[in-house]
Amino acid sequence: MLTTLPRAMNMPSTPDVSTAAPTMEPLxxxxxxxxxxxxxxxxxxxxxxxxxLDGLVDKRRSVPRGEHLFRNGQRFEAxxxxxxxxxxTCVGSEDxxxxxxxxxxxxxxxxxxxxxxxxxxxxxxxLEDSSVCVISxxxxxxxxxxxxxLQHGFHKIMSREIVRDxxxxxxxxxxxxxxxxxxxxxxxxxxxxxxxFSASSLVLRMTREEIGSYLGLKLETxxxxxxxxxxxGLMEVKQRQLRILDQAGLxxxxxxxxx
Amino acid sequence: MLTTLPRAMNMPSTPDVSTAAPTMEPLxxxxxxxxxxxxxxxxxxxxxxxxxLDGLVDKRRSVPRGEHLFRNGQRFEAxxxxxxxxxxTCVGSEDxxxxxxxxxxxxxxxxxxxxxxxxxxxxxxxLEDSSVCVISxxxxxxxxxxxxxLQHGFHKIMSREIVRDxxxxxxxxxxxxxxxxxxxxxxxxxxxxxxxFSASSLVLRMTREEIGSYLGLKLETxxxxxxxxxxxGLMEVKQRQLRILDQAGLxxxxxxxxx
DNA sequence: CGGTAAGTTGAAAAATCTCAATCACGGTGG
DNA sequence: CCACCGTGATTGAGATTTTTCAACTTACCG
Numbered sequence: 001m002l003t004t005l006p007r008a009m010n011m012p013s014t015p016d017v018s019t020a021a022p023t024m025e026p027l028x029x030x031x032x033x034x035x036x037x038x039x040x041x042x043x044x045x046x047x048x049x050x051x052x053l054d055g056l057v058d059k060r061r062s063v064p065r066g067e068h069l070f071r072n073g074q075r076f077e078a079x080x081x082x083x084x085x086x087x088x089t090c091v092g093s094e095d096x097x098x099x100x101x102x103x104x105x106x107x108x109x110x111x112x113x114x115x116x117x118x119x120x121x122x123x124x125x126x127l128e129d130s131s132v133c134v135i136s137x138x139x140x141x142x143x144x145x146x147x148x149x150l151q152h153g154f155h156k157i158m159s160r161e162i163v164r165d166x167x168x169x170x171x172x173x174x175x176x177x178x179x180x181x182x183x184x185x186x187x188x189x190x191x192x193x194x195x196x197f198s199a200s201s202l203v204l205r206m207t208r209e210e211i212g213s214y215l216g217l218k219l220e221t222x223x224x225x226x227x228x229x230x231x232x233g234l235m236e237v238k239q240r241q242l243r244i245l246d247q248a249g250l251x252x253x254x255x256x257x258x259x
Numbered sequence: 260m261l262t263t264l265p266r267a268m269n270m271p272s273t274p275d276v277s278t279a280a281p282t283m284e285p286l287x288x289x290x291x292x293x294x295x296x297x298x299x300x301x302x303x304x305x306x307x308x309x310x311x312l313d314g315l316v317d318k319r320r321s322v323p324r325g326e327h328l329f330r331n332g333q334r335f336e337a338x339x340x341x342x343x344x345x346x347x348t349c350v351g352s353e354d355x356x357x358x359x360x361x362x363x364x365x366x367x368x369x370x371x372x373x374x375x376x377x378x379x380x381x382x383x384x385x386l387e388d389s390s391v392c393v394i395s396x397x398x399x400x401x402x403x404x405x406x407x408x409l410q411h412g413f414h415k416i417m418s419r420e421i422v423r424d425x426x427x428x429x430x431x432x433x434x435x436x437x438x439x440x441x442x443x444x445x446x447x448x449x450x451x452x453x454x455x456f457s458a459s460s461l462v463l464r465m466t467r468e469e470i471g472s473y474l475g476l477k478l479e480t481x482x483x484x485x486x487x488x489x490x491x492g493l494m495e496v497k498q499r500q501l502r503i504l505d506q507a508g509l510x511x512x513x514x515x516x517x518x
Numbered sequence: 519c520g521g522t523a524a525g526t527t528g529a530a531a532a533a534t535c536t537c538a539a540t541c542a543c544g545g546t547g548g
Numbered sequence: 549c550c551a552c553c554g555t556g557a558t559t560g561a562g563a564t565t566t567t568t569c570a571a572c573t574t575a576c577c578g
Contacts, residue, residue: 091425094514099429113425115418122425141411145404152400158417159374165424166350166372166381170358172431173475177566208525216432218567223526239525239575255353435533467557477535482558498542498557 029057029133039107039194040081041135041157045149053150055139057081062131069110069124069132076114078134082106085130086205089113090213091122100214102164103127103188103206106195112161127205172216175254180215181225182253185235189244200247204240288316288392298366298453299340300394300416304408312409314398316340321390328369328383328391335373337393341365344389345464348372349472350381359473361423362386362447362465365454371420386464431475434513439474440484441512444494448503459506463499 031042032050042050060083063069069080069087087104101122104110113121115137144151171180193199204211208219208226215222226237234250236243244250290301291309301309319342322328328339328346346363360381363369372380374396403410430439452458463470467478467485474481485496493509495502503509 091429093429093433097429097433099425099432101425101428112418113422115414116422117415117419121422141407141414145407145410148400148404151404155374155400155417156376158414158421159371160376161421162417162424163372163375163380165421165428166358166360168428169360169424169431170350170352170356172428173358173472174352174356207523213432219525220527220568221566223524224566227526466555478556479536479558480534483534486558 029060030054031056034083036081036083036107041109041153042150043153043156045147045153049147049149052147053143056135056143056150057133058136058139059134060131061134062129063087063126065126065128065130067126069126069130070114070120071123072120074120076111076118076120076137078136079109079111079114079140080124080132080134082108082110083131083133085132086127087124087130088127088206088210088214089122089124098213100206100210101168103214105191109157109161112158127210168214177215177217177221177225178228179254180217181211181222181229182250184211184215185242185244186247186250186254189247200244202242202244204242288319289313290315293342295340295342295366300368300412301409302412302415304406304412308406308408311406312402315394315402315409316392317395317398318393319390320393321388322346322385324385324387324389326385328385328389329373329379330382331379333379335370335377335379335396337395338368338370338373338399339383339391339393341367341369342390342392344391345386346383346389347386347465347469347473348381348383357472359465359469360427362473364450368416368420371417386469427473436474436476436480436484437487438513439476440470440481440488441509443470443474444501444503445506445509445513448506459503461501461503463501 031037031040031053032047034040037043037045037050041056042053045053058078061069061080063085072092082104084106087110088100089102089104089110090098090100092098104124110124110132111120140150140154144154171183175183189199189202192202206214208222211217212219212222217225226235229235229250230237232249234244234246234253236245290296290299290312291306293299296302296304296309300315301312304312317337320328320339322344329335331351341363343365346369347359348361348363348369349357349359351357363383369383369391370379399409399413403413430442434442448458448461451461465473467481470476471478471481476484485494488494488509489496491508493503493505493512495504
């Protein structure tokens with residue numbers, strides 16, 4: 001998916017206070033100096049264009065762990081780019097069913113579902129203390145008409161979300177429990193790696209139940225499958241602390257349907 | 260989803276040769292005179308704007324039953340609006356897994372997945388002899404910068420696709436076989452009804468296997484569930500010919516998880 | 519230090535899948 | 549015109565996977 005990797009980022013989940021930009025007012029939000037620009041909405045924009053996009057990000061907003069960034073039914077006004085932290089999105093039906101539709105980390109966009117009918121169609125909940133950039137959707141549409149590279153980049157992001165969703169459908173429709181969890185973990189580590197984190201050692205930000213909801217499994221099945229992966233020497237699991245020992249083994253699980 | 264219903268359409272799956280537009284050259288493709296304009300990309304555009312959108316639809320293309328409109332990996336150049344007929348889209352993984360990600364009928368857009376990386380990420384196959392309007396994506400981006408209502412409409416369509424996909428995830432992740440099939444049938448009849456067809460009598464365009472693939476079930480399970488629905492008096496099933504006898508009963512199946 | 523939320527594990531139940539046989543239907547060619 | 553063929557659909561029975569229910573452990577937070 002991501003063609004451009006970010007340069008070395010030592011503290012990827014911390015804002016770029018370290019970046020030595022001379023005379024920068026901290027209250028001004030500027031994509032041009034954000035260390036997430038290679039992963040976020042401004043992908044592919046030239047430095048010149050980037051400078052003109054001051055108006056894109058209205059402001060920031062911090063969301064403590066467990067709080068909602070937005071809720072199903074709420075009026076849609078803005079998109080949100082995760083700056084630090086970790087979110088889940090979930091949809092629910094009239095009866096109390098609940099489905100986690102995704103997990104979002106730094107640089108990923110939240111709220112695209114809201115455009116369809118001017119109101120949000122899912123809940124977005126912070127799984128740890130988080131902060132987001134607030135992108136006024138009106139502003140984005142306006143700037144998109146001016147900067148075709150921004151327009152195209154935004155379309156790509158929406159399209160990528162559709163492609164991602166189709167991948168989840170494949171997972172939910174065709175895979176057994178082990179394959180689902182393996183695919184999930186590989187996807188997670190790939191995204192973490194793109195943000196400068198280790199590909200093998202990670203801390204899960206979500207509960208077994210949330211993983212299960214995303215993967216269409218019960219939490220007990222998720223737990224059992226983790227245990228099995230550990231027995232098989234694929235990884236070390238200590239609660240939410242994971243260490244991948246055999247990435248190739250995981251990949252084989254996903255790819256070789258059953259042999 | 261659809262707020263505006265089309266006026267009376269007697270032959271919804273036939274092009275608008277009947278609409279008495281004076282001095283219209285039949286080779287010119289014009290959204291302004293298409294009877295699908297209320298369901299298709301130009302939703303919400305004023306008559307004035309619509310007239311200016313001559314360039315939107317490049318040309319038409321007909322796709323015989325069983326043929327591909329586009330394939331996974333193929334270069335992305337255009338979106339396609341279904342004019343007549345019926346399509347399925349499916350994604351596949353390296354190992355021969357295959358997942359139907361959607362069924363598209365008149366007025367619905369195909370190819371949105373291709374924007375993300377300039378190549379298609381799924382196959383689109385005609386399930387009956389079909390025809391589509393070819394919408395050059397470059398042209399669409401250009402016109403979008405000029406007409407903000409087109410821009411907004413397009414964004415809404417992409418967003419709606421994302422919302423739809425999340426609904427499918429809920430279905431695949433949380434529902435049992437009966438609920439899935441009921442939800443699928445209700446969705447199908449709702450869309451057919453929006454196009455002027457009966458809400459109760461329909462002919463399935465896809466096989467049990469294709470339904471199963473979409474719903475994450477094996478074809479035998481789909482078949483058994485149809486039989487059960489028939490035993491329960493919810494519908495009459497004769498191969499692909501369906502007659503819904505108890506729509507409320509189907510809705511209850513979907514909504515009341517298990518009571 | 520205790521209370522609570524999260525995670526693990528076992529055993530039985532339930533849903534779905536697999537494999538296999540049979541049936542229905544549309545098209546084709548003798 | 550009709551028998552035949554192939555694809556798609558149906559149905560049964562047993563195997564498999566996942567869920568459910570329940571008991572128990574672990575970690576974290578005030």
